Amino acid sequence: MDTLLSKCLLCSLGCDVAFRVKGEAVVGPEFCETGGSHSARVCARGLYGAELMTHPQRVATPLMRRDGVLREASWPVAIDSLASALKSIASTYGPESVAVVTEPTRSTAELEAVGRLARSLGAGAVSCMFEPQDLPLVAHEESAGVAAVVEANCVIVLGDVFFSHAVIAKEIIDAKYTARGNSLFVVDPRLSNTAWFASEHVQNRPGTEALVLACVLKALRASGKMAADAHAWIDSIDEKTLLEAAGVGRDAVARMARTFADAGKAALVVAPAARGMYDVALVARLARLVAEVSGEQKACVLLPSGGNVRGARQAAAKSDWKPFSTLMSELEAGKYRALLSFGADPLAAFPSPALSKAISGLDLVASVSLFRGEFEGASSVVLAGASWLETDGSAVLFDDSVAEWKSVGSPSWGARTLSDVIGLIEAAAGQTAGRPGSSRRDGASAVLDPSRSTLTARIETVRAAAAARAGDELSLVALPATGHAGAGAVTGWMQWAQDVFPGGFCELSAQDAAALGIAENDSVTVESSTARLDLRAKVTDRLKPGVMAVPGYDSSARALFSWQVGEDGWFSTGPGSVRVRRKQ
Numbered sequence: 001m002d003t004l005l006s007k008c009l010l011c012s013l014g015c016d017v018a019f020r021v022k023g024e025a026v027v028g029p030e031f032c033e034t035g036g037s038h039s040a041r042v043c044a045r046g047l048y049g050a051e052l053m054t055h056p057q058r059v060a061t062p063l064m065r066r067d068g069v070l071r072e073a074s075w076p077v078a079i080d081s082l083a084s085a086l087k088s089i090a091s092t093y094g095p096e097s098v099a100v101v102t103e104p105t106r107s108t109a110e111l112e113a114v115g116r117l118a119r120s121l122g123a124g125a126v127s128c129m130f131e132p133q134d135l136p137l138v139a140h141e142e143s144a145g146v147a148a149v150v151e152a153n154c155v156i157v158l159g160d161v162f163f164s165h166a167v168i169a170k171e172i173i174d175a176k177y178t179a180r181g182n183s184l185f186v187v188d189p190r191l192s193n194t195a196w197f198a199s200e201h202v203q204n205r206p207g208t209e210a211l212v213l214a215c216v217l218k219a220l221r222a223s224g225k226m227a228a229d230a231h232a233w234i235d236s237i238d239e240k241t242l243l244e245a246a247g248v249g250r251d252a253v254a255r256m257a258r259t260f261a262d263a264g265k266a267a268l269v270v271a272p273a274a275r276g277m278y279d280v281a282l283v284a285r286l287a288r289l290v291a292e293v294s295g296e297q298k299a300c301v302l303l304p305s306g307g308n309v310r311g312a313r314q315a316a317a318k319s320d321w322k323p324f325s326t327l328m329s330e331l332e333a334g335k336y337r338a339l340l341s342f343g344a345d346p347l348a349a350f351p352s353p354a355l356s357k358a359i360s361g362l363d364l365v366a367s368v369s370l371f372r373g374e375f376e377g378a379s380s381v382v383l384a385g386a387s388w389l390e391t392d393g394s395a396v397l398f399d400d401s402v403a404e405w406k407s408v409g410s411p412s413w414g415a416r417t418l419s420d421v422i423g424l425i426e427a428a429a430g431q432t433a434g435r436p437g438s439s440r441r442d443g444a445s446a447v448l449d450p451s452r453s454t455l456t457a458r459i460e461t462v463r464a465a466a467a468a469r470a471g472d473e474l475s476l477v478a479l480p481a482t483g484h485a486g487a488g489a490v491t492g493w494m495q496w497a498q499d500v501f502p503g504g505f506c507e508l509s510a511q512d513a514a515a516l517g518i519a520e521n522d523s524v525t526v527e528s529s530t531a532r533l534d535l536r537a538k539v540t541d542r543l544k545p546g547v548m549a550v551p552g553y554d555s556s557a558r559a560l561f562s563w564q565v566g567e568d569g570w571f572s573t574g575p576g577s578v579r580v581r582r583k584q
């Protein structure tokens, strides 16, 4: 029996993982004794990641739709069929009528290969399907590494790392108990598991994290912790208005600011869920500012949800990849006739009737996938893809460090690595209309340009959005969970994840439940501007009145959020709003 080392790519921490291998078969997880930053610690995702390799529901061979049903096909037949459909579409509508999309649980080399294929096809768009919060989080700010948390005397967390980045959550909680006087502040509208461990839970109104950070800056100025002549715009902040909008007390914010600045070492950790935090790019900017102005040894740690988000961001920046928000709008506007997906499931991640209609009206929908997700339900060709554990690769982690790994085994059954599949498509489709690589600034930077308005104006926009809620509506936030990249397209198939992170429910406060006549486990109808859904009610003291939470990894619950493109050209990351009533 051998032990093989690899990496987990199910979130941006990229933990070391080890597996026991007997011959060709992976027979289980192994304790990992490497000296990496996360050695000897993995969460359930990393531990059971090898399940992906032998999962009974994996797509084991190419599939082609005949008479409305996906049926098994050989690789040559499936590739020829895909290539001839691409050629036909290119000659009828032009190669730019083809769009290509991938997602960030892929090695950097695979992402670059997707970009090369798109260029060689002359595709009109290539895009990476980042989670809504991930692109604004990494687009313009750098992140410190795990060491900043391990050594910190004070940590401030925005979000619920316990469920989004479990391994660093353990480091954060350990740091609190390492020395007497160490502290942990958690800013979260929900009494999350991370907040449960906090020295102080600052329970803000949904979406107002930027306002809390602006008030932290104000408190640092007021207490003389920040130079009086630095960042003059802070003086114009009306602290009282922002605190009211955020629903937090001045003393709590001042305590958090003072403790952070006075700590020998401190870290501010930002780990947003898919929806629930307005203007994540602003939150990241303000978090960096708080760390910068608070003196020596203060760090800002930004945690995207996806495994290779920074690698994907770099691959996109080398060419003119479009933000997925733009591609989605263009699909809905009928700009394309074909969509090729390399691992992404846009229908599960961004459920919207307009997108479903647009995709179902295309001449060609094809995917390379591990499982039959919603996108495969609309595909005419499905190619059996391999996971990152079945190929060598490298990824850029949250702190810009590069993780490299070797495959744990060759692709299962008849699956092929993404690079192999791309090579086959290139060989069969030929160069339909190659175009040179672009040196233009990438679309992600353009849409999220932080200079588009002043920090003060953006803070005011957040304040106004947080205040604008109809009286009978509840703010809707998404609960984070395991690296269910885009609604759990991969991990959602794993039994342990289904057990630990069930769907089909909503959480609401005991006060709201009483007012609405709703009891635990009642069936309730939840309605937003985009969807109406029946869910099971979980009545909780984790939320304040006026707030509802649904699993961000549950595709049907994600339909309650609007996935319209916002003013900055990207998806809103703010909370949604819903009405709820007991089902009669």
Ligand code: SF4
Pocket: 008, 009, 010, 011, 012, 013, 014, 015, 041, 042, 043, 044, 045, 046, 047, 165, 166, 167, 168, 483
């Ligand atoms: S999901 Fe994240 S925290 Fe868990 S093992 Fe994988 S990389 Fe580590």
